Amino acid sequence: MTQTAYRENNMKRETAGIRIEDLYLSFGRTKVLAGIDMEIEPGEFFAFLGPSGSGKSTLLRAIAGFGPRPKGRILIGDREVVDLPPWKRNVGMVFQSYALWPHMSVRDNVAFGLQERRLPKREIDTKVEAALELVGLLDLAERMPSQLSGGQQQRVALARTIAIEPQVLLLDEPLSNLDAALRVQMRRELLSLQRKLQLTTIFVTHDQEEANTTADRMAVLDGGVIQQVGPPQELYDHPANAFVAGFLGTANILDGQLQEDAFLTKGGHRLPITRALPEAKRIVLRPQNIALTDQPAEGLIRGRIRHREFLGSQIRYLVETADGTIIVDRLHEPDGLDYPAGSDVSLRVDSRNAPLLP
Amino acid sequence: MSATNSASSRALRFTLFPRLSGAAVVGILIAILLMAFLVLPVAQVIYVAFLDARSGTLTLQNFQDFFNTTLFQQSFINSFYVSAMSVVVATIIALPLAYITTRFNFAGTALIQSLGFIPLIMPPFVGAVAMSLLFGRNGTVNLLLNQYFGFRIPFMEGLNGVILVQSIHYFPFILINLSAALRNIDRSMEEAAQNLGASGLRLFRRIVFPLAMPGYLAGAALVFIKVFDDLGTPLLLNVNTMLAPQAYLRITGVGINDPMGYVISFILVAFSVFSLWASFLFMRGKDYATTQKGGGGLSKRQLSRREKILAYLVIFLILALVLSPHFGLVLLAFGTIWSFSPLPDGFTLQHFQTVFTESTQYIYNTLLYAGSAAVLDVLIGSAIAYIVIRTGLPGRKWLDYMATAALAVPGVVLGIGYLRMFHGIQLPFGMGPMASWWGIIIIALMIRRLPYALRSCMAALQQLSLALEEAAENLGASKSRTIRRIVVPLMAGGILAGFVTSFATAAVELSATIMLVSRASEAPLAYGIYLYMQSPAGRGAGAALGILAVVIVALGTYLSHRIIERERDRTVIPASGQ
Numbered sequence: 001m002t003q004t005a006y007r008e009n010n011m012k013r014e015t016a017g018i019r020i021e022d023l024y025l026s027f028g029r030t031k032v033l034a035g036i037d038m039e040i041e042p043g044e045f046f047a048f049l050g051p052s053g054s055g056k057s058t059l060l061r062a063i064a065g066f067g068p069r070p071k072g073r074i075l076i077g078d079r080e081v082v083d084l085p086p087w088k089r090n091v092g093m094v095f096q097s098y099a100l101w102p103h104m105s106v107r108d109n110v111a112f113g114l115q116e117r118r119l120p121k122r123e124i125d126t127k128v129e130a131a132l133e134l135v136g137l138l139d140l141a142e143r144m145p146s147q148l149s150g151g152q153q154q155r156v157a158l159a160r161t162i163a164i165e166p167q168v169l170l171l172d173e174p175l176s177n178l179d180a181a182l183r184v185q186m187r188r189e190l191l192s193l194q195r196k197l198q199l200t201t202i203f204v205t206h207d208q209e210e211a212n213t214t215a216d217r218m219a220v221l222d223g224g225v226i227q228q229v230g231p232p233q234e235l236y237d238h239p240a241n242a243f244v245a246g247f248l249g250t251a252n253i254l255d256g257q258l259q260e261d262a263f264l265t266k267g268g269h270r271l272p273i274t275r276a277l278p279e280a281k282r283i284v285l286r287p288q289n290i291a292l293t294d295q296p297a298e299g300l301i302r303g304r305i306r307h308r309e310f311l312g313s314q315i316r317y318l319v320e321t322a323d324g325t326i327i328v329d330r331l332h333e334p335d336g337l338d339y340p341a342g343s344d345v346s347l348r349v350d351s352r353n354a355p356l357l358p
Numbered sequence: 359m360s361a362t363n364s365a366s367s368r369a370l371r372f373t374l375f376p377r378l379s380g381a382a383v384v385g386i387l388i389a390i391l392l393m394a395f396l397v398l399p400v401a402q403v404i405y406v407a408f409l410d411a412r413s414g415t416l417t418l419q420n421f422q423d424f425f426n427t428t429l430f431q432q433s434f435i436n437s438f439y440v441s442a443m444s445v446v447v448a449t450i451i452a453l454p455l456a457y458i459t460t461r462f463n464f465a466g467t468a469l470i471q472s473l474g475f476i477p478l479i480m481p482p483f484v485g486a487v488a489m490s491l492l493f494g495r496n497g498t499v500n501l502l503l504n505q506y507f508g509f510r511i512p513f514m515e516g517l518n519g520v521i522l523v524q525s526i527h528y529f530p531f532i533l534i535n536l537s538a539a540l541r542n543i544d545r546s547m548e549e550a551a552q553n554l555g556a557s558g559l560r561l562f563r564r565i566v567f568p569l570a571m572p573g574y575l576a577g578a579a580l581v582f583i584k585v586f587d588d589l590g591t592p593l594l595l596n597v598n599t600m601l602a603p604q605a606y607l608r609i610t611g612v613g614i615n616d617p618m619g620y621v622i623s624f625i626l627v628a629f630s631v632f633s634l635w636a637s638f639l640f641m642r643g644k645d646y647a648t649t650q651k652g653g654g655g656l657s658k659r660q661l662s663r664r665e666k667i668l669a670y671l672v673i674f675l676i677l678a679l680v681l682s683p684h685f686g687l688v689l690l691a692f693g694t695i696w697s698f699s700p701l702p703d704g705f706t707l708q709h710f711q712t713v714f715t716e717s718t719q720y721i722y723n724t725l726l727y728a729g730s731a732a733v734l735d736v737l738i739g740s741a742i743a744y745i746v747i748r749t750g751l752p753g754r755k756w757l758d759y760m761a762t763a764a765l766a767v768p769g770v771v772l773g774i775g776y777l778r779m780f781h782g783i784q785l786p787f788g789m790g791p792m793a794s795w796w797g798i799i800i801i802a803l804m805i806r807r808l809p810y811a812l813r814s815c816m817a818a819l820q821q822l823s824l825a826l827e828e829a830a831e832n833l834g835a836s837k838s839r840t841i842r843r844i845v846v847p848l849m850a851g852g853i854l855a856g857f858v859t860s861f862a863t864a865a866v867e868l869s870a871t872i873m874l875v876s877r878a879s880e881a882p883l884a885y886g887i888y889l890y891m892q893s894p895a896g897r898g899a900g901a902a903l904g905i906l907a908v909v910i911v912a913l914g915t916y917l918s919h920r921i922i923e924r925e926r927d928r929t930v931i932p933a934s935g936q
Contacts, residue, residue, distance in 0.1 A: 064547050086552035093553045099546035103568045112564070113554030164554055 012209035015200045016167040017042040023072035025055075025062055025224075029180065032058045035076045040217075043198045045191065047211035050221035051247070059221070060170050060204045064093045076167055087116070092166030096173045098157040100145035106132070106156050107141040122215035131163035134193065151182050158193070168200040175210060186216060206249055212236075220244050238355055245284045245355065251355070252285040252326045261337065263351065267322030269301050271351035280356035287329035289349040292317065292339065300346035301326070308341045319345060366671050380838065381749045384741050385757060391738070396805050399775025400627065400767055406778065406935045407620035416471035420617040429599065430618065434625070435652050437601040440520050440592075441566075441585040445532075445578050451676055452532040458669050460540040461681035463658045466673075473677055474533045476684070479911045481884065482527035483590030485683025487891050490514050491696055492686045500702040519595045523893065524585045528678055531584070532577035537661040539573025540566070572640045579637035583630050587768035590868040590884070596889055601626060603868035606873065609774050614781060618689070623771040630766040687908070690901035697894070709898035713906070719879055720903065724865050724910075729881050731803035732861035735811035736853045738804075743815040748827075760813070765809045769869025772802055776874060780887075794876035802874055803864040810863065811856035818852020819845070855918045862914025866907050883907050 009263040011217045023036040032055050040046045047329035048056035061067045064072055065086035076080050081089050093118035100109055110131055114124040132138040135155035145153060154174065161169065174190070175183045185201065191214045194201045205211050211218045212232040220227045220243070228240040232248075242253050242335045263271045271283060298300060315338060328347060330337070339345055373394045410417040414620055424536040459467040492498045492511035500510040513522055543566065589602040598607060614617075645844045661669060691709055693702025742757045764772075780792040792798060825842050826848070835843060846853075868884040875881045878889065881902060891902030 064549075064553055066552075085557060086549065087555045087557040087797065089553075090555075091553070093550070095546040095550055097544065097546050099550040101550075101565060101569070102548060112551065113558070116551075116555035117559065160550075160554070 008019065014077075014167065015198060016044050017044075017081075017200060018058075018168060018202070019075040020063075023059075023062065023070050025068060026060060030108070030183040032224050033062070036224075036226055038219055038226060038229055039201060040181065042200055045194050045203065045214055045216045047200045047215035047218035048202060048204045048221060049206070049208060049211040049218050049247070051206060055232070056204045056221045056223040057172055059082060060093075060172055060202060060223075063168075063202070064091050064170055065089050068240035075317070090164070090166050090169045091170055092161035092164060093160065093170040093333040094154075094161050094172065094174050096176060098153045098177075100144055100146075100160075102155055104136065104145075105141070106143050106145065106148070106188060106354075109156060110141075110160045110163050113160065117164065127163050127165075131159040135159045150178055151186065152194065154178065158190075161195075162197070162199075163288070168202065168204045169194070171201065171203045173204055173206070175207075183202065183210075190214065210259070211250075220247060222247075228358065229352075237353075239284060239357070242282065242284075242357055245357065250287050250327055250329075252287065252290075254283050254285065254323045254326075257284065258356075259282065263354075265323045266354065267301075267324075269323065271300065271349055273356070274352045274356065275356070277356040277358065279358050282357040283351065284355040284357060285326070285349055285351065286354075287327040288314075288355070289348075289350045290326070290328045292319075292330060292337070292345050293329055293348060294343065294345055298323055298344045300348050302338065302344070302346050305312045305339055305341050305345055308339070317345075319347060321347070363525065380750045381745055382751055383724060384747075385745045385754065388738055388741060390743075392757070392805075395776075395801050396764055396767070396772075397760060399667055399779045400771060401467075402779055403620050403623045403771055403775045404627065406617065407616070407624040411615060411617055420621045424618060424621045427618075430622075431573045433599045433601050433622075436517060436597075436599050440517050440524070441536050441582045444524040444528065444585040445515075445581050447521055448529035448532050448581050449574075449578065449682065451525060451529040452536060453517045454672050455676060456536040457494070457542060458673065460537055461658060462669070464661065464666075464669065470673060470677070471537065473532075473681070475678055477527045477531050478530045479681060479862075479915050480687075480904075480908050481528070481590065482523055482588065483594045483686060483868055483909075484692065484866070484887060485527065485909060486519070486523045486594040486685050488686025488690050488895060488901065488904075489526075490519065491690060492682055493522065494519075494675055502701050514595070516597060520585075520592050520597050520600070523591050523683070524588065525581075527591075528581045528584050529680070531580045532574065532936075535577030535580075536570060536574045539570040542573075543569045558860065575640040576637040579633045579640065583633035585627050586624055586633075586756030588869065589768075589770050589872065590888065591765045594701070594888065598844045600870070602768065605770050605774065606915055609777065609873065614777055623768075624776055626768045626771055627766065630768060634766050646802040660862065676858055684908070687901050687904050690897055691905050693898065703785055706895065712899045717886055717899070717903065718823075720881060720883045721906065723881060724883040725906075727800050727803055727871075728861050728864035728867075730800045730805060730878075731864045732811070732857045733802045734800070735808050735860040736815065736857045738808060739811035739815040739856055740819075740846075740849060740853055742812055743819045744841070747816070747819050748824075758816075761808045761812050764805050764841065767806075769802075769806060769867065769871075769902055770873065771931050773870040773873030776802060776870075791876070796880040799871050799874050799880075799882070804868045806867060807860035807864045814852045814859065815849065818849040819857075821852075822848050851921055855921045858918035858921065861910045862918070865910050865914070868916055883910075 018040040020038050024031070024205045025033040025299055028063040036059060048059060049134075050056045052347060056267050058067060062070045063076075063081075064092075065081065070291045072082070076089065076091065081091075101112075104112070106152045107128055111124050114127055114309060119127070128141075129138060132141055135158055136154050137152060137159065140148065140152065144274050145156065147154065158174075171190070172351070175186055178186060187210060190203075203211070203214060213240075215232060218235065219230060220332075221231045222243050228235055230238075235244060238250075239248065245251040245253060254265045254267075256263055258264075258278075258280050259270070259278060261272060261274075263273050263280065265271065265283070273283075293300070300319050301323070303326065305317050306320045306325065307318040307320075309316040310332070313328075314329045315331055315332050317339065319326045319328055326347065403452050407420055408416050408418070410419060425434075451608070452474075454468055458464055459470050464470075490497060495502065495512070495515070498512070499513070504510050511519055545568065547565060548561065551561050556564060587602060589606055591605070592598065592600045592603045598604065601622050605619045605626070607614045608619040689702055690696060692705045692707070694704040694706050694708070696702035738761070743755050743763055744756050745751055776798055780798060780925060781794075783792040784790070785792050785795055822845065827844055865882075866880075866884050870890060871882055871885055872888065875885050878886075881889070883906065887900050887903045887907065890903060891897035
């Protein structure tokens, strides 16, 4: 066994699942979380995704023990933690601002939690070095935080948290203070680190791409309520409601009703479907599942292009139809078909697998 | 920094050659003024400290004499001890106030923070006598203690009195700095530590305390030096074995040529410079202001019922102590005879009548001296601000440095310097020697308060976007018309605030003026209070004058506060052009 592998093994710890039951939380009179129920498996990489104000950070902080005391139950493993102070919970949290203490060196920052746990000095040194090596910053151990770049600070924050071998790892928008290129790189590093440690991890973000690329499963939050939980792809393909459909990717949501084996839109278009949802009132059409033609034909939706945007790999058209404006994305190929704004076009919709909403 | 540089180099290119004369002439005049009334007098004091009085050669003999004299040794030790203890006591007063109001949800936080500043509006020597009547051997507190419990506490015995009065007066410096430092700590700093297992005292010791330390030290250094330099309080409490009173007594008693006064002055200046430098270093090298976007201070905790009662009790005791000089002063000013009794025998308006019939010249002189000094301060202050920020004159920063250096010169030292330098100069028209001319008091006050006015003017001008002036010039206004029509109106608030601050603090200045006043008819308020307080019979009138002084300073402080707040709303300049 190599030294590094030994250290990594050494850092592993019993990781735990998280169960949240009927959780309510308010700031004064403002309700922030309203009836959260969910279960996160041990070793899972889980994301809380939602717009700002959706309660995702509040929920994460409630798990760590910050903020007002919530009503309901939070179980880490089989330990009830709602009444435990933050310092008794053994959950590691990486703050959005990193919160590195400016008066301590990198080494002292990382050693802090271990010292609080009154470990012998020898053990602290070993664990600090292992944590720093894991994030590749062992050679910067004596630096002060102000001498580090943003990416390095992020790694120190991560090392500091991992060093205490928490049962779960909480990441509060950890990538939001990094520039775009570094963000993608850190995202991958985070994921591979999580896989190595097999540590239950919750990642809060408002960026669906971050959640999609890292999370095993995610919870989409809005207005303090969980809208849907599941693997990213499943949520994209089978959104439970209009919010999830619209928040994950771009969606055209058309009103109408079921009619035998088709969905009849308000604008009078008949879209064939293979699955049926009783009481379906809306259909979700993804922009990339709609084709454009200038040849009108039976069963196609007629419309006029109001606006055209070149997005690089795609061209996006906003088409005015009897069902309102429909967004259509077509792959861009050199010398491929293209229509200027103002063109009359017909839309061929692949609606067989389109999600239906009540 | 680079923005300032490029702005000033642009200004250099466009303004230096066509418009050199105006700004340069003003700059040179100010430089001469500062040299004559600040740099040279202080330099001469330091020079004389190293001068052999008989042979006229440089020597360390004076310092040797100083440290071989028991009285001076004792004075030095006492000054040091009193300053250090004042820092300790001020900390004991300020720490609970700062901690409770910044860390807990506590009704009355705003009230406590503003009550905490009240001591600053009362010159310490004014409260000193009132404090002896409340806390002295036969004062209210000890009389009651003795009557009910059979013991006394020597609050005001000797050096204790100076320490108590000074720490009550100066603790706001620590309160302000410490509260700001505590508020500047981002909540996540504390949460991260809790998340990693720290809580309670350990959390405070390892995270909160070190992060707040630079702010605390900066405040503590200020308290130390203010106490070290102060002359009025020990004089009024009749404690003479300290450095500043010794300097005063040697110069006024033994004579202008006695080297000991100069040696003491040198020590005072050296300590001032060192403390200010240290305080500057604490704030700069370790600026731990850690608040991030949306952060905003440590999280405030709810107090339990028992903790709340305890907190209110502590705060009530502290505030009672802090406000006691004011209570005492009011009792003294309105009381008839107050001696060997917890409260005065009766109440009267007699003292105010006395003051208004026989002592109006003190009030008049104060308004004249402090008013003229403050007008000069804002004129010079805004000129320096304009030259430093908006022109490219070589050496312009030195104007700022020179004017600001006045902060490090204790009033006693400036007074001694003026006496030494100007005692031989006869003024024309039979006005007598320059050192005893009343105008020199105005100049001394002006130099002493210039740093305050300068900071206000600098801040006002810095907020003013250069583009506003460029727009005026672009539309055809000359440099001088731009200054008159754009710069001055927009700076008006800052200039006014500077005036009020300078005026209010100059009105109660004692340490420099006490050396320069030659006749009672030319004396200002502070000196009048000092004279009255010398005799038990005059205390009532002295206190009445003291109340007038407090009212003047309080009004001034309130006004400058209002002006600054109003200006902040009025002249918000968008970020463009920066």
